[in-house]
Amino acid sequence: MSHLLEVKNLDVKFDTDEGRITAVENISLSLDQGKVLGIVGESGSGKSVTAKAIMQLNPGNTNYNNDAEIILDDENVLRFTSKDDLKKIRGGKVSMIFQEPMASFAPAIKIGSQMVEQLLIHKDINKNEAKEISINMLQRVGIADAEKRFNQYAFELSGGMRQRAMIAMALSTMPKLLLADEPTTALDVTIQAQVINLIKDIIQEYQMGVIFITHDLGVIAQIADDVAVMYLGSVVEKGPVNKILKNPKHPYTKGLLEALPDVNNLDAPLRPIPGNIPSPLDRPSGCVFRTRCPNPCDNCRNGKTEMGLIEVEPGHWVDQCCINCG
Amino acid sequence: MSENLISVNNVSVNFDYQENFISKKQKIHAVNNINIKIKKGSFFGLVGESGSGKTTLGRAILGANKISSGNVIFHDDERDYDLTNINKQDLKEYRKKAQLIFQDPYAALSPRMTVRDIIAEPLEVMRITNSRQETDDRVRDIASKCRLNLEHLRRFPHAFSGGQRQRISIARALVSNPKFIVADESVAALDVSIQADILNLLKQLQNELNLTYLFISHDLSVVAHVCDIVAVMYLGHIVEMAPSRKLFKNPKHSYTKALLSSIPSIDPENKSRAIELKGEIPSALNPPSGCVFRTRCPNPCDNCRNGKTEMGLIEVEPEHWVDQCCANCS
Ligand SMILES: Nc1ncnc2c1ncn2[C@@H]1O[C@H](COP(=O)(O)OP(=O)(O)O)[C@@H](O)[C@H]1O
Ligand SMILES: Nc1ncnc2c1ncn2[C@@H]1O[C@H](COP(=O)(O)OP(=O)(O)O)[C@@H](O)[C@H]1O
Ligand code: SF4
Ligand SMILES: [Mg+2]
Ligand SMILES: [Mg+2]
Numbered sequence: 307m308s309h310l311l312e313v314k315n316l317d318v319k320f321d322t323d324e325g326r327i328t329a330v331e332n333i334s335l336s337l338d339q340g341k342v343l344g345i346v347g348e349s350g351s352g353k354s355v356t357a358k359a360i361m362q363l364n365p366g367n368t369n370y371n372n373d374a375e376i377i378l379d380d381e382n383v384l385r386f387t388s389k390d391d392l393k394k395i396r397g398g399k400v401s402m403i404f405q406e407p408m409a410s411f412a413p414a415i416k417i418g419s420q421m422v423e424q425l426l427i428h429k430d431i432n433k434n435e436a437k438e439i440s441i442n443m444l445q446r447v448g449i450a451d452a453e454k455r456f457n458q459y460a461f462e463l464s465g466g467m468r469q470r471a472m473i474a475m476a477l478s479t480m481p482k483l484l485l486a487d488e489p490t491t492a493l494d495v496t497i498q499a500q501v502i503n504l505i506k507d508i509i510q511e512y513q514m515g516v517i518f519i520t521h522d523l524g525v526i527a528q529i530a531d532d533v534a535v536m537y538l539g540s541v542v543e544k545g546p547v548n549k550i551l552k553n554p555k556h557p558y559t560k561g562l563l564e565a566l567p568d569v570n571n572l573d574a575p576l577r578p579i580p581g582n583i584p585s586p587l588d589r590p591s592g593c594v595f596r597t598r599c600p601n602p603c604d605n606c607r608n609g610k611t612e613m614g615l616i617e618v619e620p621g622h623w624v625d626q627c628c629i630n631c632g
Numbered sequence: 633m634s635e636n637l638i639s640v641n642n643v644s645v646n647f648d649y650q651e652n653f654i655s656k657k658q659k660i661h662a663v664n665n666i667n668i669k670i671k672k673g674s675f676f677g678l679v680g681e682s683g684s685g686k687t688t689l690g691r692a693i694l695g696a697n698k699i700s701s702g703n704v705i706f707h708d709d710e711r712d713y714d715l716t717n718i719n720k721q722d723l724k725e726y727r728k729k730a731q732l733i734f735q736d737p738y739a740a741l742s743p744r745m746t747v748r749d750i751i752a753e754p755l756e757v758m759r760i761t762n763s764r765q766e767t768d769d770r771v772r773d774i775a776s777k778c779r780l781n782l783e784h785l786r787r788f789p790h791a792f793s794g795g796q797r798q799r800i801s802i803a804r805a806l807v808s809n810p811k812f813i814v815a816d817e818s819v820a821a822l823d824v825s826i827q828a829d830i831l832n833l834l835k836q837l838q839n840e841l842n843l844t845y846l847f848i849s850h851d852l853s854v855v856a857h858v859c860d861i862v863a864v865m866y867l868g869h870i871v872e873m874a875p876s877r878k879l880f881k882n883p884k885h886s887y888t889k890a891l892l893s894s895i896p897s898i899d900p901e902n903k904s905r906a907i908e909l910k911g912e913i914p915s916a917l918n919p920p921s922g923c924v925f926r927t928r929c930p931n932p933c934d935n936c937r938n939g940k941t942e943m944g945l946i947e948v949e950p951e952h953w954v955d956q957c958c959a960n961c962s
Contacts, residue, residue: 499906
């Protein structure tokens with residue numbers, strides 16, 4: 307069976323005043339219906355850029371490589387140029403939710419009007435049907451007084467409620483793929499727990515595929531089936547969440563786990579990963595992590611290795627430089 | 633000599649609130665009847681969700697917020713300072729001894745200030761040093777203690793990463809040689825690796841400089857790791873307070889239990905669902921009577937539910953304090 311989504315050999319480069327930046331290099335990912343793929347990594351690792359590529363939301367200074375493919379439902383969305391095609395990936399088959407829900411709502415338009423408008427663009431239905439679907443969806447995500455909220459503006463809602471309204475809007479068109487970019491990062495933990503449970507229930511119910519981006523490994527552990535670990539634009543390790551978190555192979559994944567405070571292990575010291583993330587303008591040659599790696603071999607240290615994932619156990623992929631030397 | 637550095641006695645802070653000029657004046661009950669003692673040399677944690685009153689309490693202790701009732705005493709080696717009743721001269725002295733690490737001081741600073749200027753400013757404003765040479769020496773000393781590259785002192789902070797910027801704000805807070813530090817969400821916006829680095833730095837500086845911290849955070853895992861003692865706030869009240877390990881192993885208040893269960897476990901096999909709290913935190917304009925948590929409590933007794941209880945911490949085990957309503961009913 308073919309995957310719902312397949313990203314193959316994707317590079318994303320930006321032209322800037324300081325030169326051409328490599329934000330994402332040669333990444334490949336796949337996602338099946340009803341599954342959650344987590345993407346983790348520190349800020350600047352290329353998580354958002356990857357998600358935006360799927361909806362073609364990166365700005366005009368973006369360059370994709372010619373041999374890259376993003377196959378959604380057997381079509382390469384990177385080849386989409388016509389309005390009708392783009393419509394399919396922007397609010398049609400694909401929806402996106404963000405950390406800041408205000409990014410989804412126009413401040414001067416009522417929540418309900420926006421939901422209805424979006425439905426009318428993507429579905430062959432009339433206004434009344436669109437209203438009914440919207441109100442049902444607001445109820446489904448746990449918003450009390452859905453009829454009242456339908457007639458309110460986003461700024462009138464509390465933070466947690468706004469997050470729910472954004473999710474309702476994203477889901478109302480029944481996308482096959484939901485891109486969730488740090489949707490719980492700004493929330494308090496009790497509200498975060500509500501939103502995670504909501505997203506889990508919804509995946510169960512609608513069987514959509516989800517890409518869930520976060521820098522929080524705890525959230526990943528709880529929501530993802532598979533996870534890809536990104537560093538400076540490269541996927542350095544990927545596989546089933548259990549394998550990645552319990553048996554990490556790449557020093558960067560290990561480093562992230564050792565830096566993390568775990569409430570169930572208060573005696574473990576917090577170990578930062580030494581050094582700083584290099585600027586994407588001077589991306590190291592060879593292994594991108596070599597400038598911070600605790601034990602690179604000579605080949606790594608000199609940038610003589612070539613990155614690329616190899617399968618170390620079923621479904622568990624690790625960068626080859628690392629496997630060969632460590 | 634007192635073993636405590638700070639005593640907070642029955643402190644409340646209210647803010648006046650008027651929606652518009654014709655509506656009636658109301659009070660925001662930001663902090664209510666707080667009692668805490670912060671021991672010398674401790675790493676005292678204050679956790680709670682946004683709006684629970686952490687920042688307001690921290691600022692009240694620093695003398696940066698008015699105190700509506702109750703008092704805060706700073707027990708210095710030779711004498712006490714009573715913040716509710718302090719003259720200008722003493723307040724100046726106190727400001728040198730008690731400092732805030734800002735989450736992001738840069739917003740309030742001129743972008744033309746170099747790293748050196750930013751760290752030096754408190755010395756100049758408080759007239760602590762007498763010459764440029766003395767100022768520079770102190771800036772270099774604290775910068776190296778904060779593991780800043782001394783060559784960077786001439787640069788501008790916008791060129792630096794989040795971790796370096798945070799070290800600059802720590803150096804700025806420590807340059808006046810304070811004894812007490814309030815760190816308000818000091819690691820909140822940082823990536824885990826940088827967060828670990830900053831937390832280790834705070835610990836190391838504590839030992840080196842004999843500091844006492846009030847560490848404010850909404851992140852329970854971080855607090856569990858660095859703090860010796862933790863107070864949990866909800867809607868302006870401390871509902872539970874205990875040494876960290878006791879609190880995290882054996883939480884007693886329903887709110888603390890729910891909060892701890894909400895931390896997503898790093899173990900993918902541990903799929904226990906969080907105790908889901910209904911709704912959201914009520915408004916501080918109109919907090920519930922009796923136990924402030926009763927409207928969201930998963931299992932309130934009849935007295936709680938009807939707002940018939942009265943809040944206040946009691947010591948249920950040595951050093952483990954829980955709000956009495958909760959201790960009595962569940
Ligand atoms: N439009 C753009 N122009 C130039 N650089 C960009 C643009 N968008 C993102 N970047 C850069 O690409 C890198 C990856 O960014 P991003 O995907 O947002 O990281 P993450 O989401 O993992 O924090 C960063 O270095 C960022 O500064
Ligand atoms: N200067 C102020 N004027 C009016 N209300 C305030 C002010 N500062 C804080 N508040 C209110 O006091 C309550 C506690 O806020 P705060 O101390 O900032 O909480 P926390 O730091 O835990 O997020 C909130 O309801 C907040 O809106
Ligand atoms: S490839 Fe080499 S430098 Fe890169 S992470 Fe692995 S061991 Fe370290
Ligand atoms: Mg991002
Ligand atoms: Mg605060």
